[in-house]
Amino acid sequence: MVREREAVLRTYAMDKLGFRLVVHRYFARLEKIPARPEAYMGIPEFKLPMDYALFCCILAYLDRKAVEEQFLLSEVCDDLMATCPAEIGLDWVQYEHRKSLVRALTFAKSVGIIQPVEGDVEQFSFRPETEVLYDVTVVSRYFMRPYPKDLSEFATMRELLAASWIETEAGADVGADLGSDVEDVETVGQTGDNRESTAARRHRIYRELFLCPALYGSESSGSLDPDMVYLRNYRNRIQEDIEARTDFRLELYRNCAMLVLPERRMRYTTYPDAKGISDISLQFAAVARQALAAGELQMQP
Known part of the structure; x- marks a missing residue:
């Protein structure tokens, strides 16, 4: 289905959100980038900063390997041991370091960039001599999105985001149907020093609407937020565009905008739901937390 509608999907994703659609023989991938990073956007399986560091080192290791x-x-x-930053002080004798690597490899398997052939990586947490055989998959070549220059040349996360805006803006059609009758450059805020193009603003607003629970306007300047002004000016166009292509409906308030599902019935699976097993599990969890707080239970390492 994606391949049949590849041209339409690719154009819409790039024009409205600045997302690049990669359609491969074996998979399709939409490179989603948030308008701004939030704490809840991390990898839920990771517990420590070391998990992220080891995962990045694993990606660098896989980059030197051939597919399969x-x-x-x-x-x-x-x-x-050779590539990990020295400040981490990596030592496989320490249990937490081995456990961190297990989490990184388990996540790499879950996203499909490696495939275990033989062995159980969970045993590495308890026995450092554990051996596991892996295959490098074709997905590993597309997991990291390309950047216009080497990652080592970026000093801050702000520079990374700025590079992604420049790259996606170059690939988008600034004269799209949405916002085509406004200036190519609009003022952001009250000063004329910080300016962004219409395409960048459109991408950022669409990303906020689709990837975040809500888009909130800024009240610090004491004047109307430019994003909320943009939404009010083009509310009908944005609403028609979203409702024609998704099941969501745009709701716009004084200082907030969000996408909602209009029907009252549950479209998606939620927890807790109306089933009795949800009530039982919640009650059991409450009893377990009380027992844990009283010292009657102990957490497994």
Whole structure:
């Protein structure tokens, strides 16, 4: 289905959200980038900053491997000892460091960039001599999105986001149907020093609407927020565009905008739901928390 509508989907994703659609023989991938990073956008499976560092080092290791090439867990461990930042003080003798690597490799497997052939990586948490055989998948070549320059040349996260805006803006049609009758450059805020193009503003607003629970306007300047002004000026166009292509409906308030589902019935699976098993599980969780607080239960390491 994606391949049949590839041209339409690619154009819409780039024009409205600045997202690049990658359609491969074996998969389709939409490179989603938030308008601004939030704390809740991290990887839920990761518990420590070390998990992220090891995962990035694993990506660098896989970049030097060919597709379908096999490697051992011990080879990854040796490579990470050489490439991992020195301030982490990586030591496989420590249980937490081994557990961190297990989480990173488990997540890599869940997103499909590696495939275990033999062995159980969970055993590495308890026995450092555990060996696991992996395959490198074709997805590993597309997991990281390309940037206009080497990542080592970026000093801050702000620079990374700025580079992504420039790249997506270059690929978008500034004279799209939405916002085509406004100036190519609009003022952001009250001063004329900070300006962004119409395409960048459109991408940012659409990303906020689709990826965040709500888009809130800023009240610090004491004047109307430019994003809310944009939404009010083009409310009908945005609403028609979203409702024609999704099940969502745009709701716009004085200082907030969000996408909602109009029907009252539940379209998606939620927890807790109206079933009795949800009530039982919630009551059991409450009893377990009380017992844990009283010292009657102990958490497994």
